Amino acid sequence: MANFNLNINGKTQQIDVDTATPMLWVLREHLNLVGTKYGCGISQCGSCTIHVSGVAVRSCQLPVSSVGNQSVTTIEGLSEKGDHPVQKAWLEHDVPQCGYCQSGQIMNASAFLKNNPNPTDEEIDAAMNGNICRCGTYTRIKKAIKTAAKSENA
Structure with a gap:
């Protein structure tokens, strides 16, 4: 287990998880950001796509330890009122x-x-x-x- 300070949708979130935990599960199970979906689990379908420093990334295979200080944007953070x-x-x-x-x-x-x-x-x-x-x-x-x-x- 390790402690991470993540920049999620413009807010710092502190999380204590195993370093290999995929971002998908950090978002869904630890931060209750459930707009990012689990599809295949092998980075092939795209339903788990988030932005990491503005780049589209599959979160099901992205270990939390690789995110570091980069900004993460989920569908919930794309626009405040859903008007992107x-x-x-x-x-x-x-x-x-x-x-x-x-x-x-x-x-x-x-x-x-x-x-x-x-x-x-x-x-x-x-x-x-x-x-x-x-x-x-x-x-x-x-x-x-x-x-x-x-x-x-x-």
């Missing part, structure tokens, strides 16, 4: 069906758009590849990303 351009575009295009993967999809898309505010269809496909949607809402996801990219605040 990607979140607004998701609603506009009625993207979620079952909704399970959507926090990971949104986190991946928002990190992608931060670095590529005017993506092509091919760049969107490449960036979102590996974020699996069991319901197959990929067409709506792509439309929402294009809409969010047009927003001034993306």
